[in-house]
Amino acid sequence: MDIELRKNLLEAFEGKLTKTISMYLETCSRCGICTTSCHVFNSMPRPEYSPAARAEVVRRLYKKYFKLQGKILPSLGEAKTLDDTALDDLNRAAYSCTGCRRCMTHCPFGIDTQQIMSIAKLMLVVAHAEPEILSMLADVSISKGESIDLIKQGFIDGLKRLEDEVIEKWKIEAGQIPIPTEVKDADILYVALAGAHSIIPAAAVFNAAQENWTLSFFEAVNFGAFVGDPSKTKLIMDRIINEAKRLNVKEVCICECGTAFRVLKQMSGKQSFKVSSITQVHARYIREKRIKVEKNIFKGTITYHDPCQMARNGGVMDEPRYILNHLTDNFTDMSKKPEDNWCCGGGGGLVALGDDTHDFRMKSAKVKADQVKATHSSMLVTACENCHSQLSDLNKYYKMDVDVKFLTSMVADSLIKDV
Amino acid sequence: MDTLNYIILVPMVYISFAVFASGIVYKVVSILKKPALPIPLKIFPEKKPVWLHVLKDTFLMPMVFKAKPVMWFFLIVFHLSVFFLIIGHIELVHVFSIFQIIEHEIFLGKGFVGLALLICLIYFLFRRFSSEARNLSVPEDYLLLILLLLTVILGSELDWARTWFDFGEMTPGEYQTYLTSLLVLKPDISEVTYSGHSFMLVFHVFFANLFIMFFPFSKMMHAIFTIPLNKIRRG
Numbered sequence: 001m002d003i004e005l006r007k008n009l010l011e012a013f014e015g016k017l018t019k020t021i022s023m024y025l026e027t028c029s030r031c032g033i034c035t036t037s038c039h040v041f042n043s044m045p046r047p048e049y050s051p052a053a054r055a056e057v058v059r060r061l062y063k064k065y066f067k068l069q070g071k072i073l074p075s076l077g078e079a080k081t082l083d084d085t086a087l088d089d090l091n092r093a094a095y096s097c098t099g100c101r102r103c104m105t106h107c108p109f110g111i112d113t114q115q116i117m118s119i120a121k122l123m124l125v126v127a128h129a130e131p132e133i134l135s136m137l138a139d140v141s142i143s144k145g146e147s148i149d150l151i152k153q154g155f156i157d158g159l160k161r162l163e164d165e166v167i168e169k170w171k172i173e174a175g176q177i178p179i180p181t182e183v184k185d186a187d188i189l190y191v192a193l194a195g196a197h198s199i200i201p202a203a204a205v206f207n208a209a210q211e212n213w214t215l216s217f218f219e220a221v222n223f224g225a226f227v228g229d230p231s232k233t234k235l236i237m238d239r240i241i242n243e244a245k246r247l248n249v250k251e252v253c254i255c256e257c258g259t260a261f262r263v264l265k266q267m268s269g270k271q272s273f274k275v276s277s278i279t280q281v282h283a284r285y286i287r288e289k290r291i292k293v294e295k296n297i298f299k300g301t302i303t304y305h306d307p308c309q310m311a312r313n314g315g316v317m318d319e320p321r322y323i324l325n326h327l328t329d330n331f332t333d334m335s336k337k338p339e340d341n342w343c344c345g346g347g348g349g350l351v352a353l354g355d356d357t358h359d360f361r362m363k364s365a366k367v368k369a370d371q372v373k374a375t376h377s378s379m380l381v382t383a384c385e386n387c388h389s390q391l392s393d394l395n396k397y398y399k400m401d402v403d404v405k406f407l408t409s410m411v412a413d414s415l416i417k418d419v
Numbered sequence: 420m421d422t423l424n425y426i427i428l429v430p431m432v433y434i435s436f437a438v439f440a441s442g443i444v445y446k447v448v449s450i451l452k453k454p455a456l457p458i459p460l461k462i463f464p465e466k467k468p469v470w471l472h473v474l475k476d477t478f479l480m481p482m483v484f485k486a487k488p489v490m491w492f493f494l495i496v497f498h499l500s501v502f503f504l505i506i507g508h509i510e511l512v513h514v515f516s517i518f519q520i521i522e523h524e525i526f527l528g529k530g531f532v533g534l535a536l537l538i539c540l541i542y543f544l545f546r547r548f549s550s551e552a553r554n555l556s557v558p559e560d561y562l563l564l565i566l567l568l569l570t571v572i573l574g575s576e577l578d579w580a581r582t583w584f585d586f587g588e589m590t591p592g593e594y595q596t597y598l599t600s601l602l603v604l605k606p607d608i609s610e611v612t613y614s615g616h617s618f619m620l621v622f623h624v625f626f627a628n629l630f631i632m633f634f635p636f637s638k639m640m641h642a643i644f645t646i647p648l649n650k651i652r653r654g
Contacts (some may be wrong), residue, residue, distance in 0.1 A: 013653060017449065017453055018454050018455060018456040018650075019450050019451055019453045019454070019455055020455075020456045020460065020651055021456065022449075022453050023450060023644045023647065023648055024642050024648070026446070026450075026638070026644065027638060027640065027641045027644045027645070027648060028638060029560075029638050029641055030552060030555040030556055030557070030560055030638070031490070031552040031557055032550060033482075033483055033486050033487055033490065035551045036486040036487065037486065047551070047554035050554075050555065052555050053554065053555060056555065067636075068636065069636060075558060076557070076558050076559050076562070077557050077558070077559050078557045078558070101462065103464055104652060105462055105482060106482050106483075106486045107477075107482070107484075107647055108480050108482065108483050108494075108645070109641060109644070109648045109649070110476070110648045110649050110652030110653075111462055111648070115456075115460065130513075176616070177547060235639060266458050266459050267458050269456075269457075288636050311463065312462060312463055313462070313463070314463065315463040315464070315465065317463060317464060338464075339462070339463065339464065346606035367513065
């Protein structure tokens with residue numbers, strides 16, 4: 001490995017050594033309790049797939065270059081030299097981890113493997129060894145933010161093609177715009193994904209609730225977070241923050257995208273607006289009787305998959321259940337505690353990598369498929385795009401025989417006209 | 420041999436505690452000097468009061484009980500035994516009345532605490548040969564367990580000889596003389612090196628010294644970091 005590259009990589013590593021991450025790297029006792037928590041290890045019990053083994057890939061570099069041990073007795077902790085094979089190991093570790101943080105709930109010390117993997121991902125970015133497609137998608141998002149005026153009109157024209165479908169779900173009053181944009185002082189700025197399925201149902205529900213809302217020009221998904229590039233993560237997030245400030249909105253509502261929700265909720269700092277997920281907003285609408293939904297239009301037993309970034313890592317656990325209990329009498333939970341639910345296996349950028357990761361994503365999520373099958377449900381609901389894609393793939397692969405649905409679309413389809 | 424005994428029982432003890440204390444201070448200060456992570460890392464659902472759950476996570480380890488109840492049992496017995504043995508060693512310097520809330524002869528447990536600790540250490544060592552921990556383990560893990568095992572075997576045998584087999588030589592009073600002499604910087608090892616089995620004390624102190632010196636530079640720092648890390652997890 002080139003000396004200059006190693007120097008840059010170690011600088012990047014050192015830049016990540018906060019108090020918390022340093023304690024994570026110093027404290028692991030390698031007890032192996034975390035192996036019980038990882039969906040990858042439990043689906044494919046190979047040593048390299050335990051959370052601690054992934055962390056050790058980073059930790060052994062830490063021991064070599066940031067601890068006295070690495071200089072005087074490196075064999076004590078099997079300290080590793082940063083070379084090309086180490087980069088391969090970092091890649092395997094980082095991209096076999098979805099960052100679900102279920103391991104954190106079992107570790108006696110609460111070690112956050114996702115944070116340790118963020119070191120691995122950043123080092124891969126510095127070495128230009130990260131999955132290119134994720135960086136490219138992040139760059140596309142960033143360039144969109146830099147040249148929004150060029151694409152605005154095209155976006156608005158595209159929205160017009162969706163308006164009839166919005167009205168079909170909820171008829172609006174004459175003169176009302178079904179999908180408003182650029183509304184100054186709106187109460188809610190809704191940030192969707194680049195897809196009609198993310199805009200139409202949400203728009204219908206906002207209109208049904210007579211919400212003062214506006215649609216963001218940007219998509220919520222943060223590929224910078226998936227690839228572990230802090231500067232790209234921030235630039236993508238800043239597009240939405242700047243738009244929210246410019247329009248002086250009170251609340252930014254993130255669509256069904258777990259990572260986008262968690263990034264904006266937890267990484268945007270103190271802002272003049274609050275951040276919520278669309279699931280929380282819909283639960284609020286039902287609770288405040290701003291919308292009414294019809295029960296039991298969806299037949300059969302329904303179960304819910306908690307997106308990790310929304311539930312375990314974002315705190316949105318009660319709201320989807322509240323909504324589902326208003327939509328059906330046949331809701332069954334996958335486990336006694338939502339925090340025990342398995343990751344779908346698609347997070348951390350894995351779904352975005354498409355066919356390249358398909359085989360791994362399917363095999364690594366067997367425990368999730370088993371968990372779904374054990375509910376004997378005919379419908380599997382979730383509130384995250386990545387999870388929906390992954391669960392749909394799992395449905396085919398493991399013949400789960402379920403109808404995979406977005407929670408937002410179910411709310412939209414259940415709207416009752418008289419409020 | 421007398422010289423070697425003296426080196427281990429006196430200067431090596433001073434050096435080990437100096438390394439232990441300065442090592443811990445160095446480690447903690449070096450962590451505190453690093454920047455804070457600006458994002459929250461808590462796990463949901465939130466449980467309040469936070470501090471109560473932090474202490475529960477740290478000392479009762481409910482997450483370990485859920486995942487591996489047998490391991491949890493050995494961890495609890497191990498840590499409780501260490502706690503009682505620390506009290507026992509403090510009582511070898513001076514008997515504080517608070518420790519005699521439950522009246523007992525030094526050491527509390529009549530030798531069974533040491534036995535329990537020994538069994539736990541054997542469990543922890545052997546599980547590293549055969550479980551998922553094997554693939555994770557590095558030499559440091561085995562070294563720490565072996566050092567502790569040797570320290571505990573030798574220390575427990577000193578105690579068993581006295582409490583189970585009425586071996587009268589080297590009583591707590593004599594250990595107190597030795598340890599107090601170290602504290603007041605007037606070391607006197609005469610009362611603990613006269614007996615035929617004094618070598619066991621020397622080895623016990625030797626291995627304990629090595630463990631104590633290694634402590635701040637190893638994963639043993641989990642003793643310091645567990646509470647703040649659990650606080651980070653709970654928010």
